Amino acid sequence: MPKNSQPENTEEYFRKFRKHLQKTIVVNDEDFEHLAAFFTVKHVRKKEYLIQPLQVCRYESYVVEGLFQTSIVDDSGRMHTLYFPHEDWWVSDFKSFKTEKGSNMEIQALEDAVLLQISKPALEKLFLTLPSFERFFRILNENAGISLQDRIVQNLSHNAEKKYHEFHRKYPSLHNRLSQKIIASFLGVTPEYFSQMLKRQKSENS
16 A cells, blocks of 8 residues: 555545456455555545646546546537546546647546546556556556447437437436536537426426
8 A cells, every 4th residue: 555645545445446456457465555556645626627728637547436527628618528437437638648748628526536646657667567457457448449439429320319318328326416517518419408308308208
C-alpha cells in the first residue's frame, strides 16, 4: 500500500481496486503491493473539473466513488455528453494523456468522488516492471474502443428513443443520479424534446 497516502478508507479504496483488476488479470499479494505504490488517492469535489479544454491530461484515474460527465462543447456552445464514468470505471482523456497535447474535452464531477491516479511516467514504469498490468491496460483500451464504436453507430443510426433504451442498458444505476438536462445532452436532443419524449412514453404505457 502506498506509504505516502493516508486518507480515510485508503485500504478500502485499494481493496476495490484489486477486485476490479482481478476481473481481468491474476494479481497476487506481492504484485498488488508493487503496483499500488504507483497510484495516489485524489478527492474531487462536486462540480470540480478533472480536465478542461486545452489542458493536458496528466493522469489515468480509476473511479473508486463518484460520478463524472465527459463531454465536448461544439462551436455553437452546445454540450455533447460522451460518457458518464462512475464507480469501477476509468476516467481520462486518453488521447491527451498519450500525446501530452491539450484536450478538447471537459470532465466534471457530478458528485463528490474518490480516484486512484497514475501519471504517464509511472504507468510506463509499471508496464516494464509488471507485464500483467500492461495486458490489463491493453484490454481496458480495447474495450473502450469497442464502446466508442458502439456509441458512434448509435448516434448515426438510432433515434432518441432507441438511444434512451441503450442509455438504460449501459447505465442502469445512473438514471436517478442525473438530471434530465444532462441525459438529454447524452442523447443529442434538447431538454425540451427529452421532456416531451418522456411524457409521450408515459402516456403510451398508461
